[in-house]
């Protein structure tokens with residue numbers, strides 16, 4: 619169980635060194651049902667933090683049903699209060715329908731649309747639950763992929779939401795997002811989750827096939843065979859750039875969406891731009 623202990627220590631060290639959570643403040647974990655967010659919920663509870671969970675039902679058939687069942691099981695076993703929200707109730711349609719309609723009318727990729735809407739919804743719901751922090755399951759691999767994708771796009775500014783703690787502004791509308799697995803390799807999270815027998819499915823989201831991120835993931839995994847430190851190196855060099863990138867955005871100030879009132883970098887937030895297309 620040496621690897622288990624080592625993994626848990628790395629997560630705890632990430633939390634402490636980056637000052638992610640204060641004792642007693644309420645932290646809500648966005649649980650998808652996957653290994654990463656399940657691991658985060660379990661460990662925060664184990665470390666003694668004031669944890670609750672939220673789950674968004676995307677209504678993707680059996681995939682969503684099974685994930686929801688797993689989240690319920692996990693929260694019940696570990697006595698974590700769980701709040702479930704439905705994308706159908708919140709937005710009027712299933713995620714598949716929204717992606718079809720919006721995807722054909724914009725140049726947003728399907729995973730981008732889903733990501734924007736989920737981020738928008740979980741911020742709103744975490745705030746309404748009184749969360750001081752919103753924890754997600756992003757791991758080192760996710761972050762290395764994102765940094766590389768932004769670099770390839772020629773726009774590192776897109777990465778200002780990276781880093782173990784996201785929340786450039788002290789703002790009552792924006793719940794600071796934290797990533798306790800920021801320095802954990804995906805392979806190690808998978809290994810830990812399997813050792814702990816967490817009730818999770820290890821397949822990727824059925825919609826992810828063909829996604830650009832998938833290609834970048836494979837590329838990085840190939841490169842890792844030649845340089846085992848590659849993911850950590852990408853993330854560490856990017857993290858060093860972050861304060862400067864953020865200062866540039868900070869100087870422009872934070873706006874609120876004219877449609878929904880949520881924090882936004884534009885007059886109308888991306889989620890509302892999408893919502894308008896399906897109305």
Ligand SMILES: [Zn+2]
Nearest residue numbers: 875878887890
């Ligand atoms: Zn909006």
